[in-house]
Every structure is written in C-alpha cells, then in structure tokens.
Amino acid sequence: MKTFRFRDFQVYKDSRKFRKDVTSTLKTFPTTERYRLVDQIHRSCLSVLPNIAEGSAKRSDADFARFLEMSICSLNECVAGFDAAYDDALVTEEIRLDVEKAAELLVKQLGGFIKSLRLKKVDS
Numbered sequence: 001m002k003t004f005r006f007r008d009f010q011v012y013k014d015s016r017k018f019r020k021d022v023t024s025t026l027k028t029f030p031t032t033e034r035y036r037l038v039d040q041i042h043r044s045c046l047s048v049l050p051n052i053a054e055g056s057a058k059r060s061d062a063d064f065a066r067f068l069e070m071s072i073c074s075l076n077e078c079v080a081g082f083d084a085a086y087d088d089a090l091v092t093e094e095i096r097l098d099v100e101k102a103a104e105l106l107v108k109q110l111g112g113f114i115k116s117l118r119l120k121k122v123d124s
Contacts, residue, residue, distance in 0.1 A: 004053075005056050006052050006053040006055075006056040006057075009052065009056070009113075010109065011052065011106060011109040011110055011113060012049065012052045012053070014105070014106060014109065015048045015049050015052060015071070015106055016049060018045060018048070018102050018103070018106060019045045019046055019048065019049060021099075021102065022041065022042070022045045022078065022099065023042065023045075025091065025095060025099070026038045026041060026042055028091075029085070029090050030090070033090065037081060037084060037085060037088070037090070040077075040081055041078055041081035041082065041085070044074045044075075044077035044078040044081060045074070045075075045078045047070075047071070047074040048071045048074045048075060048078075048106070051067045051068070051070045051071040051074065052067065052068065052071055054067055055067025055068055055070075055071075061117040061118070061120055062117075062118075064117055065114045065117045065118060068110050068113055068114050068117075069110075069114065071106075071110055072107050072110050072111070075103045075106055075107055075110075076103075076107075078099070078103060079099065079100050079103050082095070082096045082099045082100070083096065
C-alpha cells in the first residue's frame with residue numbers, strides 16, 4: 001500500500017480547499033465568537049481531512065468507508081454551524097449558501113467513494 005495515498009484522492013484535495021476557505025471566512029467573525037461558534041465550525045471542517053487520511057490507512061474497505069462517513073458527518077456539522085452563524089447575523093445568506101454548495105459537492109464525492117468501496121467488496 002502506498003504511503004500517504006490519501007493525498008492522491010481528489011476529495012482530499014478539495015477538502016483542503018474547503019477547510020482553507022472556511023477558515024478565511026471564520027476570520028471575519030467577531031472575536032466574541034472566537035471560542036464558541038468559530039471553534040466548533042473550525043473543528044468540524046478540519047476533521048474532514050484527518051478522517052479521509054486515517055481511513056485510507058485501514059486494512060479493509062469497510063473500515064475506510066466508515067471514516068469517509070465520519071467526514072460526511074463533519075461536513076453536516078459545518079453546514080449547521082453556518083446556519084447558526086447566519087441566524088446570528090454573522091454571515092450573509094450568500095456566504096452560507098456558498099459553504100453549503102461546497103460542502104454538498106464534497107458530500108457527493110465522499111458518497112461516491114463510499115459506494116465504490118462497497119461495490120468493490122460485492123464484486124470480490
């Protein structure tokens with residue numbers, strides 16, 4: 001197995017960009033949110049990357065798929081965080097929808113990856 005093979009996955013590359021974009025947006029939040037909503041959103045979008053990486057090192061495709069599912073859960077958490085930020089007037093609807101659209105693309109990529117891992121098991 002290739003060392004650090006996760007770096008070759010397009011979904012990993014796109015997740016890195018998503019994390020960077022979200023982090024840039026979080027810098028615009030007031031400092032009073034620094035250790036509450038900002039921290040929660042930051043941790044959720046950051047956790048997508050290590051879950052992809054950790055899952056790629058698992059011995060079975062079923063284990064890998066579980067880690068990819070955790071990445072989807074983290075993306076859901078990030079979108080929910082931006083819903084809360086919108087409700088609190090910390091971001092515009094345009095920013096909230098941009099984050100949601102980017103997260104949705106990642107969820108679709110991850111879902112396709114999970115499906116391919118599960119199909120591989122059936123074909124074996």
